[in-house]
Structures are given as C-alpha cells and as structure tokens.
Amino acid sequence: MLPHIVWLIWLYMQVIITNCTTNQPELKKDYCIIGAGPSGLQLGYFLHKAGRDYLIFERTNTSGAFFIDYPRHRTMISINKRNTGKTNKEFNLRHDWNSLLSDDDSLQMRHYSHDFFPHADVFVKYLQDYTEKHGINVKYNTNIVNVKRRDKFEFQMQDQSNNTYDCGTVIVGTGLSLPNIPHFKGVEHTVGYEDMSMDKADYEGKTVLIMGKGNSGFETADYIMSATNFIHMFSRTPYKLAWNTHYVGVLRNRTVYTYIEEFPVNLLDQLRTKTGHDTEEVLVIIMQYGKKRFLKKFTGIPGKAHLSYFLHPVLYYYDELPSSKNLLLSTHV
Numbered sequence: 001m002l003p004h005i006v007w008l009i010w011l012y013m014q015v016i017i018t019n020c021t022t023n024q025p026e027l028k029k030d031y032c033i034i035g036a037g038p039s040g041l042q043l044g045y046f047l048h049k050a051g052r053d054y055l056i057f058e059r060t061n062t063s064g065a066f067f068i069d070y071p072r073h074r075t076m077i078s079i080n081k082r083n084t085g086k087t088n089k090e091f092n093l094r095h096d097w098n099s100l101l102s103d104d105d106s107l108q109m110r111h112y113s114h115d116f117f118p119h120a121d122v123f124v125k126y127l128q129d130y131t132e133k134h135g136i137n138v139k140y141n142t143n144i145v146n147v148k149r150r151d152k153f154e155f156q157m158q159d160q161s162n163n164t165y166d167c168g169t170v171i172v173g174t175g176l177s178l179p180n181i182p183h184f185k186g187v188e189h190t191v192g193y194e195d196m197s198m199d200k201a202d203y204e205g206k207t208v209l210i211m212g213k214g215n216s217g218f219e220t221a222d223y224i225m226s227a228t229n230f231i232h233m234f235s236r237t238p239y240k241l242a243w244n245t246h247y248v249g250v251l252r253n254r255t256v257y258t259y260i261e262e263f264p265v266n267l268l269d270q271l272r273t274k275t276g277h278d279t280e281e282v283l284v285i286i287m288q289y290g291k292k293r294f295l296k297k298f299t300g301i302p303g304k305a306h307l308s309y310f311l312h313p314v315l316y317y318y319d320e321l322p323s324s325k326n327l328l329l330s331t332h333v
C-alpha cells in the first residue's frame with residue numbers, strides 16, 4: 001500500500017510543478033502579426049476594419065521603426081506626387097508611393113510633406129499617426145523570439161521575457177532589413193551602408209569605391225559627392241532603372257535621372273552648357289503633330305496616333321547627346 005501512496009504523492013507533486021512551470025499564455029488571438037512596419041500596419045488596418053481578433057507585436061517602441069534609421073541619408077526614394085491633374089483616387093495613388101490604404105483621406109502623404117521625395121522622419125510620423133488614428137492594436141517592446149506549432153491549427157509564440165501568446169494564425173511582417181554582406185578576400189576592410197559615417201568631412205578629398213549600383217549605392221554617391229575626390233562604382237551587371245524595368249526594387253535614384261521641364265529641343269546639343277547637367281543618355285518627350293497632317297483626322301487609336309493630325313506625346317531616346325549637325329539632319333527633333 002505504502003509504495004502506492006508514495007507514487008500518488010509523487011504524481012500529485014509533478015502535476016503541481018508542471019502547472020507552475022508551464023507558461024500560461026499571456027494572450028490568445030485569432031491573428032498575430034509580427035512587425036509594425038508598413039505591411040503589418042496595413043494588414044492590421046483591414047483586420048481592425050473587419051472586426052477581427054488580432055494583435056501586432058513590435059519589438060521597438062514605435063511603428064515604422066525601420067525608417068528611423070533608413071534610408072541612411074534620410075530622403076525617401078518613393079515619390080509623393082501631390083497633384084496629377086486628376087480626381088480619380090486610384091490614379092492618384094499610383095503617384096503616391098508612401099501612403100497606406102485607408103478610408104481616411106487625411107492619412108495621405110500629400111498632407112504630410114510637399115516634397116517629391118519626402119524626409120524619412122515624416123514617414124515615421126505618418127505611420128505613427130496611421131496607427132493611432134485607426135486605433136490599430138500594437139503591443140510594443142515585444143520581440144518575438146520563438147514561434148512553434150502546437151497542433152494542426154494553433155501556434156504559440158514567445159517573446160524576450162518568456163511570455164507566451166497563443167495564435168490561430170501567425171503573419172510575419174518583419175521586413176528584409178539584414179545587410180547583404182558579400183564574401184571576398186578583404187571584405188573586412190570595407191564599411192557597410194548600415195555603418196558608414198554620415199559626416200561628410202570623413203570623405204573630404206578622398207577617392208571612394210562603392211560596391212553595388214543599386215539604390216543604396218547611388219544614394220551614398222549622391223550624399224558624399226560634394227566632399228570626395230573621385231567616386232568609383234562597381235557592380236557585376238550594369239545598373240537597371242526602375243522606370244525602365246517597372247520593378248521598384250532597382251534603381252530609382254535621382255543621380256542618374258533628372259527631369260527638366262520645357263527645354264527647347266532644338267538646343268539639345270547644348271544641354272550640358274545651358275543646364276549644367278553632365279548627362280549622357282537623354283529621353284525626350286515632346287508633343288508632336290502626326291506625320292500625315294494633311295489627313296486632318298483623329299484616329300482614336302493610341303497606337304496610330306502618329307497618323308493623327310492632333311498633337312500627341314512622342315518619346316525620343318538618345319544614348320549620347322546629339323551634335324548640332326545631327327539635330328539639323330534629324331527628321332524628328
């Protein structure tokens with residue numbers, strides 16, 4: 001009999017110990033979103049609107065924390081074209097690359113900055129306002145360090161203080177912010193974009209090699225150009241321009257693309273001296289009458305606009321500035 005009693009006491013103690021040491025979930029949510037960056041907040045907005053049981057977990061003490069440090073040179077590369085001449089909201093949103101989707105029109109970047117490329121601090125403020133005005137639920141200072149699947153449909157997450165959270169669905173919105181460090185001999189002598197000095201005096205009169213011709217490479221070149229002696233830029237492949245590829249991840253930097261309005265096309269050969277832009281490639285957009293002017297007709301078909309009598313935009317591309325002689329010979333410009 002005695003061994004049985006001892007065994008029962010031991011079992012009872014184990015149950016008590018297990019209950020004491022198992023982390024009871026601090027919270028249970030149908031939807032757990034990790035990260036209060038633009039993507040987490042946008043999803044939070046729609047879940048909130050739909051009345052769902054959700055919570056965003058953010059390791060810092062603010063929304064949009066990525067943009068407190070990045071871009072390092074503090075100018076966004078996403079455009080804020082405030083006026084398009086149109087009232088169509090969807091069309092206008094295509095010219096506003098910063099605002100999140102919202103029913104509240106006051107939450108548009110156009111009301112926060114008049115700059116075409118806004119300051120990154122303004123975007124942080126925008127994301128904080130977006131969170132507050134919509135009442136999006138965010139648990140700040142909560143770094144999720146572990147996510148495990150408990151059974152078929154449930155997840156359990158753990159934060160830095162061993163608090164646990166039960167979640168029906170987990171959505172990871174933690175961004176892609178780890179530096180991409182290349183492997184080559186001597187890489188230890190290089191300084192990454194994430195650590196580079198922002199004091200222009202450190203580059204005074206120096207020759208700087210920038211590896212990479214993407215947005216951060218050109219952003220850096222743009223920033224230090226006034227101090228350096230020479231800047232060399234290396235890349236495995238030629239740079240690609242976003243306006244060319246339609247992929248926003250490739251180069252959008254202004255160093256290589258400047259918009260000049262109403263420059264007389266017959267003076268194109270003098271572009272450098274007249275404007276000071278030491279340019280190579282030129283894309284010219286002009287309004288032009290169709291070749292068959294005598295037809296005096298409106299085709300109504302965009303692809304046949306060149307047949308039309310009416311003015312229509314025509315693009316010309318030069319991979320180097322035309323000479324004055326070439327301009328005279330040219331049939332188009």
Ligand SMILES: Cc1cc2nc3c(=O)[nH]c(=O)nc-3n(C[C@H](O)[C@H](O)[C@H](O)COP(=O)(O)OP(=O)(O)OC[C@H]3O[C@@H](n4cnc5c(N)ncnc54)[C@H](O)[C@@H]3O)c2cc1C
Pocket residue numbers: 034035036037038039040041057058059060063064065066067070071072075076077078097098142143144145173174175176177216
């Ligand atoms: C150098 C650089 C410059 C850029 N400049 C621009 C620009 O000018 N304009 C533009 O539109 N885009 C820019 N981008 C792209 C932009 O940063 C991303 O598209 C955008 O931040 C992605 O949003 P996100 O919500 O997915 O991630 P993020 O904005 O990175 O947000 C992720 C959030 O998750 C949090 N988090 C991460 N891990 C955890 C965890 N374990 N637990 C809890 N929270 C966590 C982070 O603190 C952060 O707040 C730039 C990117 C880079 C690298």
